[in-house]
Amino acid sequence: MSIVLLPMRLKARLVGFGVGVRNHRMVHLSDDERLFFSMFAAQSSTAIENARLYEALGQANLTLEEKVHERTHDLQEANTRLRELDQIKSNFISMVSHELRTPLTAIKGFIVTLFHYDKEISEEKRHLYLGVLNEETDRLTRLITELLDISRIESGRVDIQWSPVSVPTLVRRVFDTLAIKADAVRLVQDFPADFPDIAADSDKIEQVLMNLISNALKYSPEGGLVRVSGFRQGDEIEITVEDEGPGIPASEQEKIFDKFYRQDNETNRKNPGTGLGLPICRTLIHLHGGKVWVRSEPGQGCHFIFRLPLNLDKSEGPRG
Amino acid sequence: MAKILVVDDEEHILMILKDSLEFSGFQIVTATNGEEALVMVEKEHPDLLVLDVGMPKLDGWEVCRRLKGDAKTQALPSIILTAYAQTSDKRKGMDLGADRFITKPCDLSSLVDEINALLKK
Numbered sequence: 001m002s003i004v005l006l007p008m009r010l011k012a013r014l015v016g017f018g019v020g021v022r023n024h025r026m027v028h029l030s031d032d033e034r035l036f037f038s039m040f041a042a043q044s045s046t047a048i049e050n051a052r053l054y055e056a057l058g059q060a061n062l063t064l065e066e067k068v069h070e071r072t073h074d075l076q077e078a079n080t081r082l083r084e085l086d087q088i089k090s091n092f093i094s095m096v097s098h099e100l101r102t103p104l105t106a107i108k109g110f111i112v113t114l115f116h117y118d119k120e121i122s123e124e125k126r127h128l129y130l131g132v133l134n135e136e137t138d139r140l141t142r143l144i145t146e147l148l149d150i151s152r153i154e155s156g157r158v159d160i161q162w163s164p165v166s167v168p169t170l171v172r173r174v175f176d177t178l179a180i181k182a183d184a185v186r187l188v189q190d191f192p193a194d195f196p197d198i199a200a201d202s203d204k205i206e207q208v209l210m211n212l213i214s215n216a217l218k219y220s221p222e223g224g225l226v227r228v229s230g231f232r233q234g235d236e237i238e239i240t241v242e243d244e245g246p247g248i249p250a251s252e253q254e255k256i257f258d259k260f261y262r263q264d265n266e267t268n269r270k271n272p273g274t275g276l277g278l279p280i281c282r283t284l285i286h287l288h289g290g291k292v293w294v295r296s297e298p299g300q301g302c303h304f305i306f307r308l309p310l311n312l313d314k315s316e317g318p319r320g
Numbered sequence: 321m322a323k324i325l326v327v328d329d330e331e332h333i334l335m336i337l338k339d340s341l342e343f344s345g346f347q348i349v350t351a352t353n354g355e356e357a358l359v360m361v362e363k364e365h366p367d368l369l370v371l372d373v374g375m376p377k378l379d380g381w382e383v384c385r386r387l388k389g390d391a392k393t394q395a396l397p398s399i400i401l402t403a404y405a406q407t408s409d410k411r412k413g414m415d416l417g418a419d420r421f422i423t424k425p426c427d428l429s430s431l432v433d434e435i436n437a438l439l440k441k
Binding site for chain 2: 094097098099101102104105106107108109110112113116117120125129132135136264270272
């Protein structure tokens with residue numbers, strides 16, 4: 001009896017040994033035996049390798065399936081999110097379409113009437129119509145400017161140019177600009193002498209102030225008071241713009257910051273805003289790390305309040 | 321002279337609709353929101369209604385739904401005149417029973433044509 005060890009190779013790599021048992025003792029293998037054993041070794045090593053590859057393939061398939069599953073899930077989530085964004089975008093576009101059509105309706109109506117009924121229209125009425133046309137084209141222009149503003153802000157294309165800003169100086173500048181419109185309304189500012197400069201984007205804070213103060217004026221009764229005040233508290237400043245107008249009911253105090261939301265009141269029917277001023281203000285204040293809210297009781301006027309961090313680590317560049 | 325109730329919350333639009341329709345020979349009464357519109361229908365018995373959609377208190381859809389659902393006012397010819405311009409809006413208006421759906425900005429002379437056509441019915 002003798003034992004034969006058969007090295008099994010695959011491309012020079014040893015994959016195992018086959019053990020052959022012969023039932024007679026002979027030192028030399030015959031040619032037939034040699035051929036038989038070498039074929040056996042070759043075929044079994046291929047079979048072993050095939051089995052191993054097959055197993056590896058199965059494993060890879062499983063991992064692949066898991067990965068495909070995971071990715072599909074990710075893609076489905078991304079897809080849902082995109083669909084939501086797309087919905088928000090089309091809602092926005094249909095609101096924009098509505099808002100653009102409204103002043104255009106008035107403009108077209110007045111122009112066509114001026115054309116068709118030239119002889120019937122009194123001089124006084126003609127004058128009134130031209131005034132309305134002027135107002136409505138202003139409204140359209142404002143709407144377009146603010147739409148561009150909000151689209152720039154929302155797509156993240158607005159950079160904050162940090163520089164030292166004196167809020168009382170900006171308030172003074174806004175008062176000067178609005179002085180003619182203010183008419184019989186008194187504009188008052190009230191800041192302590194040591195009110196600190198903050199680091200902020202001067203143009204954007206001026207835009208916020210312009211918006212809030214114009215609103216306050218718009219809703220002020222004749223002879224009313226618009227007061228802008230401020231104080232420092234720790235690392236923040238708080239600014240209040242207050243008016244003596246009709247005030248805002250509690251149920252509307254959050255909604256007025258929504259795009260295109262307009263309160264139903266006499267002032268808005270006569271002189272409708274774009275419904276974008278306050279959403280823009282809020283976003284600009286958020287970009288500075290601050291917040292804005294309103295405090296009001298019907299009949300008691302309105303307090304629009306915003307807080308801004310001093311942001312002293314952010315200041316660079318020239319004074320704004 | 322046919323009496324038309326024009327409902328719109330935009331003062332300028334209401335002003336020009338009133339003036340131009342008066343120049344065209346109609347008698348005009350107005351309302352600035354949905355609630356007021358329903359009151360005016362009852363009080364003024366207009367021959368036709370020109371109705372905006374986006375309004376405070378009660379919107380034009382709801383006004384239309386209520387008028388068309390009430391046997392007393394069902395027959396009142398109603399034109400929806402709105403800046404909502406999508407096909408789905410138009411379908412909604414027609415489903416609610418509006419007789420015409422006109423998109424703003426509108427051609428005032430075709431509005432007058434539509435009014436005359438509905439009044440002749």
